[in-house]
Amino acid sequence: MVSEFLLGDNPFIGVSHLAQEKAREERKDSLVQNKARVIEAAAEGGATGFTFTAHPTNLELLAYLKTKNEPLVNSMNYYILVPYAQAYVTKANIEGTPRLMWSTLRNAPIVDILATILSLRPERAAQILVRKEILPYLKILPREKVKAVLLHEVITEVVIAFGLNEVIEQLSCWAERLGVGFGLETRNLSHLCDRIRKGSLIPGYVMTPLNSLGYQMAASKQAVEADIEELATQTKLIAMNILASGAIDLDQAISYALNYKDLIHGIVSASTKPARIRENFLKLKMNLTT
Amino acid sequence: MLISDIVPEVDGYAKRTEEDLRVAIVGFGKMGILHSSILNLLQPNCVRCVADSSRFITFGASRLFKGIRFYRNLGEMLEKEAPDLTYITTSAQSHYSIMSSLVDAHARSVFVEKPPVTNSSELESLVGKMSNGDTIMVGLQKRFALPFRHAKMLVTNKVIGDVQQVLAYERSGDITVPTKRFNSLARGVLLDLGIHLVDLLVWIFGAEKVEYCKGTKMQTAVDDYLEAALRTRDGVKICMDVTWSNPEYRFPETFIEARGSKGQLIVTEDYLKVKVSDPHEILSNKKDLLIYKPLYYQGFPPVNIADPEYTLEDMHFLSSVNSHTEPITSLRNVVKSMGLIDEMYAKMDMSIGQ
Numbered sequence: 135m136v137s138e139f140l141l142g143d144n145p146f147i148g149v150s151h152l153a154q155e156k157a158r159e160e161r162k163d164s165l166v167q168n169k170a171r172v173i174e175a176a177a178e179g180g181a182t183g184f185t186f187t188a189h190p191t192n193l194e195l196l197a198y199l200k201t202k203n204e205p206l207v208n209s210m211n212y213y214i215l216v217p218y219a220q221a222y223v224t225k226a227n228i229e230g231t232p233r234l235m236w237s238t239l240r241n242a243p244i245v246d247i248l249a250t251i252l253s254l255r256p257e258r259a260a261q262i263l264v265r266k267e268i269l270p271y272l273k274i275l276p277r278e279k280v281k282a283v284l285l286h287e288v289i290t291e292v293v294i295a296f297g298l299n300e301v302i303e304q305l306s307c308w309a310e311r312l313g314v315g316f317g318l319e320t321r322n323l324s325h326l327c328d329r330i331r332k333g334s335l336i337p338g339y340v341m342t343p344l345n346s347l348g349y350q351m352a353a354s355k356q357a358v359e360a361d362i363e364e365l366a367t368q369t370k371l372i373a374m375n376i377l378a379s380g381a382i383d384l385d386q387a388i389s390y391a392l393n394y395k396d397l398i399h400g401i402v403s404a405s406t407k408p409a410r411i412r413e414n415f416l417k418l419k420m421n422l423t424t
Numbered sequence: 425m426l427i428s429d430i431v432p433e434v435d436g437y438a439k440r441t442e443e444d445l446r447v448a449i450v451g452f453g454k455m456g457i458l459h460s461s462i463l464n465l466l467q468p469n470c471v472r473c474v475a476d477s478s479r480f481i482t483f484g485a486s487r488l489f490k491g492i493r494f495y496r497n498l499g500e501m502l503e504k505e506a507p508d509l510t511y512i513t514t515s516a517q518s519h520y521s522i523m524s525s526l527v528d529a530h531a532r533s534v535f536v537e538k539p540p541v542t543n544s545s546e547l548e549s550l551v552g553k554m555s556n557g558d559t560i561m562v563g564l565q566k567r568f569a570l571p572f573r574h575a576k577m578l579v580t581n582k583v584i585g586d587v588q589q590v591l592a593y594e595r596s597g598d599i600t601v602p603t604k605r606f607n608s609l610a611r612g613v614l615l616d617l618g619i620h621l622v623d624l625l626v627w628i629f630g631a632e633k634v635e636y637c638k639g640t641k642m643q644t645a646v647d648d649y650l651e652a653a654l655r656t657r658d659g660v661k662i663c664m665d666v667t668w669s670n671p672e673y674r675f676p677e678t679f680i681e682a683r684g685s686k687g688q689l690i691v692t693e694d695y696l697k698v699k700v701s702d703p704h705e706i707l708s709n710k711k712d713l714l715i716y717k718p719l720y721y722q723g724f725p726p727v728n729i730a731d732p733e734y735t736l737e738d739m740h741f742l743s744s745v746n747s748h749t750e751p752i753t754s755l756r757n758v759v760k761s762m763g764l765i766d767e768m769y770a771k772m773d774m775s776i777g778q
Contacts, residue, residue, distance in 0.1 A: 148674045155694070259484070291729045295461035296471075296489050321728040325465050348723030355723030381718035 136391075136422040138281075138400030139415055140213060141176040142374065143186035145406040146195065166191075168406065170199045174206060175408035179415030183211030185341070185372070185402055187286070188218045188267040196274050212280045213341070213372070213400075215319055216267045217289070260289065260301050261308045272312075282315035282339045290318045294325050302335045315339055317370075324353040327361040336368050343375035344398070346382060346390035350375055366397035374402040384414055388421045395422045430573040437466070437739040437746070445470040445742075448507035450498060450522055451514030452476045452485055455537050455563075458730055459511050462738050465727040475501040498522065502529050509745065512536040516616070517609055520546040523560065527553050533745045535738075537563040539619050540755060542611060544766045551755055561741050561751035562758050566620045566678055566693070567627060568736035570720040575680070575691040576628045583704050585686030590629055590662040594621035596676035599668045602643050612646030614639070614768060618666035621678055622768075623753075623761040625664070629682070630656045632760065637768045640777040642669045649777065652768055693717070693731065 146169050173184060173195075186192045200207045268283055285293070285305060293301050302318070309316035317339025320326050330336055344362070348355025365371060373394065376387040391401065401418060405411040447463055449456045452474045460471040475495045476482050486494040495501035502510075502525075510531050512522050520541045526534050527550065540562045541547045554560065566572055579587065594617055606612050614622075625631040633655040639647035649667040656662065668676075681690045687700030698713040707713050725735040737753075744751040751757070 155692075287729075291465075292457060292461050295464040295729075296491065298488060300488070322465060325727070328468075345718075347718050349718035349721055350728055351723055352728040353726040358723075378718040379716075381716050 136395055136398055136401050136418075138183055138211060138372065139181045139419055140183045140185045140211075140372065140400050140402045141173060141181045141411065141415075142402040142404035143184070143189070143192055144404050146172075147187060147189045147191060166195055166198050169195050170202060171408050172406060172411055173199060173210075174203065175412040176403075176415055177206055177210065179412035180419035181210070181403075181411075181415045183213060183281070183400075185213035185215065185284075185374075187215045188271065190218075193270055193274070196271065200274055207274075208276050208279065210279065212271075212275055213282050213284055213317075213339070214268060214271055214280065215284045215286050216264045217286055218267060261304050264305060265308070277313060280314045282317045283309050283312075284317045284319045284339060284341055287319045287321055290320045290326075291322055293318075294320065294322055294329055297329055297332070297334065299334050302337060306335065306337065317341060317372075319374075321350045322352045323365070324357040324361050327365055330365070330368070339370045339372060339399075340365065341372040341374055341400075341402075343378075344373035344391070344394065345376050345378040346386055347378040349378040349381065362394060362397055366394075370399035371397060372400035372402065373398050376401060376403065384417055388417060391418075391422060430570060430577055431568075431736060437742040445509070446472045446505065446507045448472065448501060448505055448510045449474045450476075450510060450512045451518075452481050452494075453513065456511070456513035458734060459513060459535070459738060462727050462729055462735050463511075465729075466735070466738065466742070473501055473505045473507065498525060499529070502526070502531065507531070509533045509535065509741070516542060520550065523550055524553070527558065527560075532558050533741075534558075534560045535563065535741050536560060536755075539615050539762075539765075540758060541762070542609060542615065544759070544762045547755065547759060547762050551759065554755070557748070559745055559751065560755040561744065562753045562755060563737060564620060564623045564753045564758065564761075565731070565733040565737040566624055567753055568740060569693050569731070569733040570736075571691050571693060571696040571715070571717070572624060572628070572678075572680075574696050574715070574720075575682075575689060578689060578698060578706065579628055579682065579684075581706055582684075583687070583698065583706050584682060584684030584689050584700055587629060587656070587658075587660050587682050587684045589683045590625070590656075590660065590680065592621055592625060592662060592664040592678075592680045594618055594664075594666045594676065594678050595670045595673045596668045597671040597673045598676070599643050599648060600671050604645070606644050606646050610646060611769060612639075612641075612644055612648055613666050613668045614647055614650055614765060617668050617676060618650070619761065619765060620676075621664060621666060621680075622764050623758060624678065624680065625654065625662055626761045626764060628680070629660065629662065630658065631662055631764060632657050634764065634767045634771050635661075637772045639772045639774045641774065642777055647772065647774065650768075650772065654764070687711075693733075 306316045315338040317337045319341040321343055323342045343350035351358040362371060376391055403414045403418060445467055447470045449460050449471060464471050469491060471492060473493045475498045477496060482494040482496055510526055512519055514522060516539050519536055523536060596617060631654045635653040635655060637650060637652040640649040642648035648669045651665040654662040677692060679692050682688065690697040695716045700711050703709045703711050721732050725732050727735045740751060
């Protein structure tokens with residue numbers, strides 16, 4: 135049975151996998167007050183948490199919400215996606231990749247840089263990157279409510295492609311010391327499962343697209359559906375992009391998700407409209423918790 | 425419409441993935457990591473070696489990517505590894521010399537990121553050096569985005585009648601702060617980003633002449649914004665603009681609107697919209713069509729990293745090498761696009777703006 139109903143942040147940061155035109159329009163409506171109202175409406179509809187990228191506007195939003203409605207901030211669970219990849223892609227376009235990597239490391243504490251270089255373990259660089267992005271949020275959010283740090287797909291897919299188990303181990307240990315869970319976000323679930331079958335560490339959480347179209351479900355819709363059955367016994371699965379980026383409606387999404395309601399731990403829904411998000415969570419909760 | 429109608433490489437690539445394939449990557453930056461990840465997921469462990477001139481990259485990456493051998497010297501890597509396929513994902517200035525070295529070393533299957541070279545004379549020189557059977561494919565991945573492939577099929581079949589006018593743009597917010605990175609290249613957004621749009625306009629509509637071109641410097645010493653008018657071989661006017669300095673565009677976006685004698689078509693990476701005056705067989709005897717991205721990519725392609733067109737592009741390359749056929753974005757097939765870009769730079773009236 136689904137226990138986490140999570141508000142997603144894509145419309146807040148100008149991301150639409152349906153059309154960029156739509157994302158630009160939504161971003162224009164995205165004043166911090168409007169976004170706070172969406173979070174409140176989601177909670178009214180039964181949302182139990184918020185999953186978001188470590189984008190600067192989300193930090194601003196949560197800081198604002200804490201001043202206006204601290205009980206709400208303290209009541210929700212949080213799943214934070216790191217790093218905020220698009221910022222690094224943009225910097226790489228301007229600076230080039232080697233300079234970007236060097237400048238990112240250069241801004242880290244000297245102890246961390248020395249530890250990375252002297253240990254000859256570049257996987258520690260991932261930890262430096264993640265910690266740098268996550269710490270500002272931990273100052274705002276109650277530590278016990280941060281349920282997991284999720285590695286953004288931009289890094290996850292490289293980790294899967296090359297079997298970089300050390301990166302997952304390093305980040306898992308770091309998250310454990312911090313007292314939060316650790317997980318992966320991926321659009322290549324079947325490839326992740328192949329790695330796990332070959333002995334890779336199983337993350338505590340896996341967030342992945344799950345929709346009736348099979349959009350962003352690789353290696354194929356059938357393969358992902360089969361792998362979910364297997365993976366659900368080993369980790370907590372969070373279904374995202376259940377509306378296939380808006381190509382299907384909520385009723386279709388619920389009808390499909392019902393097949394997996396005993397397998398998935400959480401489900402993500404997003405909107406910039408308070409009324410719509412309240413309605414979405416009311417329907418999701420009514421159908422997936424009974 | 426079946427996916428296989430517009431993506432024939434779906435079948436062709438799979439044969440190759442059953443073989444023992446050795447891939448080399450030259451340049452392990454953003455694009456090198458992207459392509460090597462896709463390839464390694466299409467065929468596990470096919471990426472065997474990397475050459476990169478940066479000591480920082482090769483040292484750090486060699487500690488992390490333990491199944492790959494790293495080199496700082498391209499010649500040494502080619503000699504020791506003899507790869508089946510070589511991907512060039514370095515900065516644009518180095519493409520010509522690296523491709524020349526690869527052709528001289530008889531590396532027969534090469535993929536090079538866009539832009540393949542900095543000007544047409546370099547391109548002609550390379551094409552002249554290539555032997556029969558050599559394959560060099562250019563990373564113009566927009567030709568592999570299914571909405572554009574579908575649009576090309578509809579225009580070719582005259583679903584909107586004779587094309588009468590085209591409006592197009594390619595916009596991104598990649599360069600919104602001052603940078604000197606492009607000074608040595610002496611060419612800006614048209615070569616780096618606009619090449620996608622120009623190539624699509626050549627491929628779909630047959631663009632071949634430049635009427636005018638105005639460039640504007642905003643964040644760099646080269647063109648950050650430009651607007652131009654082109655003509656097709658049939659005399660159809662194409663109005664276009666290109667920029668990498670528009671902060672409203674979080675991701676690059678390509679937009680093409682074509683008006684024809686029987687209707688109009690709008691296509692971006694995200695959707696295809698068609699409206700015609702009479703029902704058409706190719707539109708299932710309807711007058712309207714609207715397809716969004718998720719409907720094109722249903723459980724497909726088999727690897728999903730960044731945008732799906734990157735995987736389709738790599739599948740197409742594998743398929744072309746496997747079947748000994750010319751890739752649709754081969755070096756020879758982008759001669760017209762590069763020629764048009766040269767002509768636009770030659771005619772560019774440059775100003776300084778904000």
